[in-house]
Amino acid sequence: MANTGWDEFEIGAMLRTFEGEAGDIAGTLQEDRHYTQNSSFTASVADWRLIKPVFNKDYCIDCQFCWVYCPDISIISRDKKMIGIDMDHCKGCGICVEVCPTNPKSLLMFPEQADEETEIARWPSKEEKEK
């Protein structure tokens, strides 16, 4: 798509999501879907991100709040379990961290260049509730 001329686009800035018919997309896992090369799925917004969410499985209760609230469907969830973040489509807004209900939070924002394992190793401990 990067080199497509003005005379080659579909009129109205329309993008076709899938190659051919969509079929039973709801029942197909993301990685198995036949997205087109010029759909938003292949467009990375990773370079928008200055801070990134880091996921710590140890505290996660799989409540799926982050999956529900992420505006970019960038939380990867399988069989109602949170398994990670799609770093091509996460723009680093931090909403997932805000809504995460555990104590300590299972998701925290770190600078883009931070090493995930190091950060997980020194994850904050449980916060005392203020009376």
Next chain:
Amino acid sequence: MAFDKLELNEIEVWDGNYAAAQALRQAQVDVVSAYPITPSTAIVEGYAKFKSDNLVEGEFVMVESEHAAMSGCIGAAAAGGRVATATASQGLALMAETLYQASGMRLPIVLNIVNRALAAPLNVNCDHSDMYMVRDSGWIQFDAFSPQEAYDLNLIAFRVSEDHEVRLPAIVNQDGFLTSHTAQGVHTLSDDAAFNFVGEYKPMNDMLDFEHPVTHGVQTEEDWHFEHKARQHADTMNIVPGKIDEVFAEFEKLTGRKYNQVEKYNMDDADVAVVCMGTSVETAREVAGEMREKGIKAGVVGLRVVRPFPFMEIAETLKDVKAVAALDRSAPGGAAGMLFNEIAGSLFNTDSKMLLSGYIYGLGGRDLTKKHLVDLYTELQANADAGKLLTKQQQFIGVRGPKLAFL
């Protein structure tokens, strides 16, 4: 309630948005009524922070849309306050209806527009389609090419707009991201110097003057509408240009920074010239300098005041130039481009034999590179040498796919 002053360094590293926010703070605006939109958000966000830090005395009104933002500004201005806000693109489109109310009611309001493309397709980056969209809305329009100018022109805009002979709202344009998010050294004025320059706000026929009650926004129909619009146009054409020059001159006396309605670069003996706006002016100046070394007498005309369009000065500046390119950064939608049209209008009934061509460039944030401008000047020189247009009158710069040319 007393507010605190801010000690600024002589030069601060500010981007265009923050520079504009600082100018609003120093002008001690009474009401900012605003709704956020990229890339202008940081202006009102910055102002809100000044408010929370007790650096401004005025009110900050959070509203639910840009239409309401300008409506709030209009109400506050009619009530008798100094008023400002900021927007861009779709936000300005939503505001458009109220812009005509503001200018028709002759209310001095300062609006910062951080120029951005209009959807569809959705795009947050710079072009001038939003500026073009409201060009006939009766507002005075300034164009800043850099953060420094965004700061200076805001202070200047209050002065021109609030002048009792003018009383027209004013827009300060700056390029989205290219100016609004690029930090540069900005020469500052102290809070006192800036406020003294802008001056204490003196309302006229304000609604809060209970001794002399007035109605704003009246209905006129065919009896009076025409006369009001004619008056407004006459004032814009006759009074505003002189006021702008006066305020520019006073600003120069205060700061040493000289502004002109038409910013000329290498124009004294130019054979070929480009006319453009925003950040492109600086690029064009650099290329013009390089073209001079190659023996092409290249000049640049930067348009500082978009409305009222400086017809006379443009005609004077371009009268001896052989070939001129009007660079329009807005999708033309079936026309020749605003700059092309206005320049043609400036020169049509003069003796000028100038060849005018129009170029559409930079839509949705597409870069205008030095290479583009080198090619452009070369083409203009070829036209000048041939004494006629060798290409079509309207061309597109930097669009992928087969070349586009019309007319």
